[in-house]
Amino acid sequence: xxxxxxxxxxxxxxxxxxxxxxxxxxxxxxxxxxxxxxxxxxxxxxxxxxxxxxxxxxxxxxxxxxxxxxxxxxxxxxxxxxxxxxxxxxxxxxxxxxxxxxxxxxxxxxxxxxxxxxxxxxxxxxxxxxxxxxxxxxxxxxxxxxxxxxxxxxxxxxxxxxxxxxxxxxxxxxxxxxxxxxxxxxxxxxxxxxxxxxxxxxxxxxxxxxxxxxxxxxxxxxxxxxxxxxxxxxxxxxxxxxxxxxxxxxxxxxxxxxxxxxxxxxxxxxxxxxxxxxxxxxxxxxxxxxxxxxxxxxxxxxxxxxxxxxxxxxxxxxxxxxxxxxxxxxxxxxxxxxxxxxxxxxxxxxxxxxxxxxxxxxxxxxxxxxxxxxxxxxxxxxxxxxxxx
Numbered sequence: 001x002x003x004x005x006x007x008x009x010x011x012x013x014x015x016x017x018x019x020x021x022x023x024x025x026x027x028x029x030x031x032x033x034x035x036x037x038x039x040x041x042x043x044x045x046x047x048x049x050x051x052x053x054x055x056x057x058x059x060x061x062x063x064x065x066x067x068x069x070x071x072x073x074x075x076x077x078x079x080x081x082x083x084x085x086x087x088x089x090x091x092x093x094x095x096x097x098x099x100x101x102x103x104x105x106x107x108x109x110x111x112x113x114x115x116x117x118x119x120x121x122x123x124x125x126x127x128x129x130x131x132x133x134x135x136x137x138x139x140x141x142x143x144x145x146x147x148x149x150x151x152x153x154x155x156x157x158x159x160x161x162x163x164x165x166x167x168x169x170x171x172x173x174x175x176x177x178x179x180x181x182x183x184x185x186x187x188x189x190x191x192x193x194x195x196x197x198x199x200x201x202x203x204x205x206x207x208x209x210x211x212x213x214x215x216x217x218x219x220x221x222x223x224x225x226x227x228x229x230x231x232x233x234x235x236x237x238x239x240x241x242x243x244x245x246x247x248x249x250x251x252x253x254x255x256x257x258x259x260x261x262x263x264x265x266x267x268x269x270x271x272x273x274x275x276x277x278x279x280x281x282x283x284x285x286x287x288x289x290x291x292x293x294x295x296x297x298x299x300x301x302x303x304x305x306x307x308x309x310x311x312x313x314x315x316x317x318x319x320x321x322x323x324x325x326x327x328x329x330x331x332x333x334x335x336x337x338x339x340x341x342x343x344x345x346x347x348x349x350x351x352x353x354x355x356x357x358x359x360x361x362x363x364x365x366x367x368x369x370x371x372x373x374x375x376x377x378x379x380x381x382x383x384x385x386x387x388x389x
Contacts, residue, residue, distance in 0.1 A: 047127045047286055049279075050182040052251040075196055079208045081250030084150050085125045085181035086243055088200040089134055089157070089171075091142035092118045122199035122243030123147065123171065124252065125178050126282060132171040133282050134242030135257055136162045139169055147173050150206075161285035165225035165293075167257055168278060170285045181244060184251035186276035189230065191215060197234040197256055197270070199243025209235040211268075213253075218271060219348050223258050226352055229271040230254045236270035245272040254278070280356070294357035294380035296330075297323025302346045303335055313337040313368065314350040328378040330367065338366035355383060 121138030125131070132147065139145055145157040155173040162169040193213045201207050211234030219227035232245060236256050245254035254272030261267050284291045297320035305312040313335040319326045330336075336344050339353045340363055357363055359382040367374045 047129055047131065049127060050180050052182050052184045052188070052249065075194075075208075075210060075248060078246060078248050078250035079196060079198070082181065082196065082198045082244050082246040082252075083206055083208065084179040085252075086198045086206060087123045087125060087132060087150065088148040088206065089121045089123045089132075089138055089242060090118065090146045090148070091120070091139055092144045093141055120200060120203050120239050121241045122239065122256070124242070124244045124255065125180050126170075127180050127286075128178050130173045130175055130178060131160065131282075131286060132157065132173065133255060133278060134169055134171060135255065136164050136167045136169040138242045139171065140164075145171065147171065149173070149175060150179070161289040161291075163281050163285065163291045165291075166273060166277060166281050167224050168255065168273065168281045168285075170282055181246075181252045182250065183275055183279060184247055184249075184253045186253075186274060188247070189213060189216060189253050189274065194248050195232055195234055195253060196246050196248075196250075197232065197236050197240060197243065197272075198246065199236075199240035199256060201235075201237035201239040203239055211235070214269070216274070221258075221271070223271070226277070226355060227348075228274055228277055228352065229257070230274050232270050232272060233268040234270060235266040235268075237266050238264070240270075292359055293355035293383035294359055294361055294363070295323075295383040296325050296350075296354045296378065297381065298325045298330065300336070300347045300350055312345070314344055314347045324378055324381045328365070328376050330365070330376060330378070331369070333369070334374075335368040336365055337368055340364050341366075354380065359383070 119138075121134060123132040123134035123138070126133045139159060140162070145159070147155050147157045149155060153175065155175050157171040157173050160170040160172050191213050195211060195213055197209045197211070199207065211232050213230055214233050215231040216229075218229040218231050221227055221229065223229075230245065230253065232254075234245070236259050240256045241258075243256045244252055245256050247253050252275050254274050255278050256270065256272045258271045259266060260269040260271075281291055298316050299318040300314040300316050303313040303315045316325070316330055316332055316334045316336065318332055319330055336350055338344055339350075342353060344350050344353060354363075357380055359380055362377050362379045365376045365378050367376055
């Protein structure tokens, strides 16, 4: 992974494309914008999300005739429905300030230095009140954020909150007549399902590509702190970041985030944050402006089953003195195998399941200590990373 420019790019953020196709009108609109300051958390608004029927319901199991009709028509209905909820996001970083008599090295031209840096991405309208879900890396460090809504209207966007650990962010625009996307039932997403990726690749304009769900639960890619990606072969390219991955009904199943590529373009291995995680983060940001996660206070390693070679729990290597685990009686050498009756297969699962619980929550940990099986009640603390906001 370190063989120069030809090495495999594991962490290709789709933020690097320069805005080529941005119209002069959009650039003029940017000049009227002030800095994109964070807005206050939402407390009084009633935010209503659209949800698809649960998997297994009658609405999710169309008859043979309905399926045949959908195949004959292609995916026009799904593409039209999803496209009405996907926006293009344009950001600009102001040029560096120069003090009289001082010069700052800059790799670009003088014109580029004067204008600052511009880039693009995509986003998904999640509520009629103007909330838009996107990737954190799309808007990170931006001084100005503009959103081109379906229909071509340009609106200034403000940051409601961000969560770098999942690479998600929520923006808000002042606009009427927005069409929020419908959230799919997370349980409905299966390997082999047909999916559509909607976004603005390379700044050419809104584009729909089609593929299948190649895998689910992808983690340990080194992209985010918390990973549970949907892998897809639908074409995802620079500019698609923050856009929608939808099913054949146009329901949101994921937020397109990254690609595995040698060339910088799509090679059929794209990753999307699943709707379950995206919604959990989004709802916290809308309600409080930030994300709070549970914290255990241990270091751990995977336990590998000798006969099968499969992970079989998370072995505690160290316990932080005075932390939640220490207070609950966990010790170095214990193996955590379940939290609230949910199996813990490895350290990634331990971190994910702990972080999914709110600080102050009392969780029941099933622990192996030698040949003994223990049940320990742990009151989780606040994950330190969240305190740095």
